[in-house]
Amino acid sequence: MRYKLVIFDWDGTLMDSEPRIVSAMHNAAVSCQLAPVSAQSVKSIIGMSLPQAVDTLYPSHSMLHAQLIDAYKHHYQSSTIATPLFDGAKTVMQSLKRRGYKIAIATGKGRPGLDRLLSETGLDQYVDLSRSSDETDSKPSPDMLNQLLNEANVCVSQAVMVGDTTIDLKMAQAINMDRIGVSFGVCRAQELLPYHPIVVIDELQQLLEYV
Structure with missing residues (x-):
């Protein structure tokens, strides 16, 4: 060996799980009244912790990070996209x-x-x-x-x-x-x-x- x-x-x-992650992040941004980032941007943070991912994607919206994290979890868990x-x-x-x-x-x-x-x-x-x-x-x-x-x-x-x-x-x-x-x-x-x-x-x- x-x-x-x-x-x-x-x-x-x-x-x-990439399609489900991209969809959940898009929907989380919309829920928080933020402009969704591109699918490619979301793909670039796959593997990071969720707090670091949100900070990377939305560095100028720190006041909304906790809300974004909660929204992402909700949309990911409720998604019907197969993984x-x-x-x-x-x-x-x-x-x-x-x-x-x-x-x-x-x-x-x-x-x-x-x-x-x-x-x-x-x-x-x-x-x-x-x-x-x-x-x-x-x-x-x-x-x-x-x-x-x-x-x-x-x-x-x-x-x-x-x-x-x-x-x-x-x-x-x-x-x-x-x-x-x-x-x-x-x-x-x-x-x-x-x-x-x-x-x-x-x-x-x-x-x-x-x-």
């Missing part, structure tokens, strides 16, 4: 567990949302440990990766980060952790390559060739 710990991002890596797992998510985790890997999640989601989704998707039976954005500094700070390494009792050379955004890869690069990009989420391969991933894969099943 090349690694002992495989760390996955959630949104855009395991779950196809399926990407093809291969469950089978890849099953294969990794059979091979003896520990599996972790490092996400911009909050703990309640992550726990709910892990249970609903059935991935909770494969995930050994996780960190959410309300427990650590927001990505791209490597704080959550360092915490996961400590909890798993592995060194950085024994772990790999799998993510779909420049934020994910920048986080891993900050502590010289190996990283693998995925091209089917928020960012395209050419956007990820400057962060020197081992590889950028086009489907999750390919991950098994590189770990």
Whole structure:
């Protein structure tokens, strides 16, 4: 085994949630009587904690940030836009567990949302440990990766980060952790390559060739 710990991002890596996130942020802005930002702008903050995302998108409206956060949560939770797992998510985790890997999640989601989704998707039976954005500094700070390494009792050379955004890869690069990009989420391969991933894969099943 090349690694002992495989760390996955959630949104855009395991779950196809980008359309729902973009829609919820648009509706939250309208609810707060703000002009919605572009879909591309919303995509650029996927992976950050919600407070940091709102601050990045609406830096001159700090008085409305708490209202925006509440509105976003409401619209995301009440949305009817489906958020399926990407093809291969469950089978890849099953294969990794059979091979003896520990599996972790490092996400911009909050703990309640992550726990709910892990249970609903059935991935909770494969995930050994996780960190959410309300427990650590927001990505791209490597704080959550360092915490996961400590909890798993592995060194950085024994772990790999799998993510779909420049934020994910920048986080891993900050502590010289190996990283693998995925091209089917928020960012395209050419956007990820400057962060020197081992590889950028086009489907999750390919991950098994590189770990």
